[in-house]
Amino acid sequence: MSDxxxxxxxxxxxxxxTPQSQKSYTQVAGENLSGAADKVAGAVQPEGDKSTTQKLGDSTRSGADKGQNQGSGLLDQAKEGLNNAANTISGKTSDASKQ
Structure with missing residues (x-):
């Protein structure tokens, strides 16, 4: 099987x-169907036959799927990281302005 x-x-x-609210029902259904088919194809395709980008996509999706099963998706983890970074920066900026 190839990429x-x-x-x-x-x-x-x-x-x-693209936000779900901007998609038609047929778009959402098509994405769900093609996404499910791609998951199956990724699961049965040997790692040695995958391109680097497909390996990256599969591992990212696998991590996101695991995160969603645990109640925290990849997007939530990214948001949390950005919020932590913003808090750190604003805290340091605030500390510097007090001196």
């Missing part, structure tokens, strides 16, 4: 980047 039978990484990113 040309798989959903491209760019397609996956653009689907996730």
């Amino acid at each position: 040309n039978l798989r959903k491209g990484l760019g397609d996956q990113v653009s689907e996730k980047a």
Whole structure:
């Protein structure tokens, strides 16, 4: 099985980047169907036959799937990291302005 039978990484990113509220029911259904088919294809395709980008996409999706099962998706983890970074920066800025 080759990567040309798989959903491209760019397609996956653009689907996730577009808010669900801006998609039609047919778009959502199509994305769900193609996403499920891609998961199956990724699971049965040997690692040695995958391109670097497909390996990255599969591992990222696997991490996101595990995170969603635990109640915290990859997006939530990224938001938390950005919030922590912002708090650290604002705290240091605040400390510097007191001196």
